[in-house]
């Protein structure tokens with residue numbers, strides 16, 4: 532399967548997870564690419580009017596994994612802007628994950644993943660999995676668990 536892992540990351544955490552997913556999915560025989568969603572003006576918190584530099588094209592992938600940080604209890608604005616401008620995800624298998632710093636449930640993870648799911652469903656995707664990684668001492672176990680789960684979802 533041709534899989535795109537499309538991530539936005541400002542301090543590297545989400546990219547680190549993407550790399551682990553890449554290793555797992557490549558090892559099981561998929562053709563996997565990581566694509567970064569980058570902001571014009573640099574990947575840092577910005578105000579309104581965010582523009583995306585070279586938005587990754589999802590058309591060539593059979594399946595996609597979208598990943599992003601939680602910002603201000605929501606999906607990071609750059610990822611929201613990017614995902615909303617994706618033309619179509621019709622019948623593509625999609626999984627979404629976020630990374631975040633605060634462990635409490637009300638600090639944006641569920642909301643951010645829900646936003647990602649909503650956008651993907653609107654564009655015709657078939658959602659197969661979601662994940663939330665809290666960037667604390669237990670993160671390695673959580674990442675390993677999610678990588679295993681997503682590995683099963685995208686098993687050839």
Ligand SMILES: Cc1cc2nc3c(=O)[nH]c(=O)nc-3n(C[C@H](O)[C@H](O)[C@H](O)COP(=O)(O)O)c2cc1C
Pocket residue numbers: 539540541542543544545546576599600601602603604605630631632633634638639640666
């Ligand atoms: C502007 C900003 C807002 C953030 N807001 C939240 C938040 O609401 N909830 C949370 O759990 N973490 C929040 N964080 C922490 C990030 O989600 C967390 O560090 C994430 O893993 C960063 O991913 P990255 O390294 O891929 O950019 C925020 C970070 C920044 C820079």
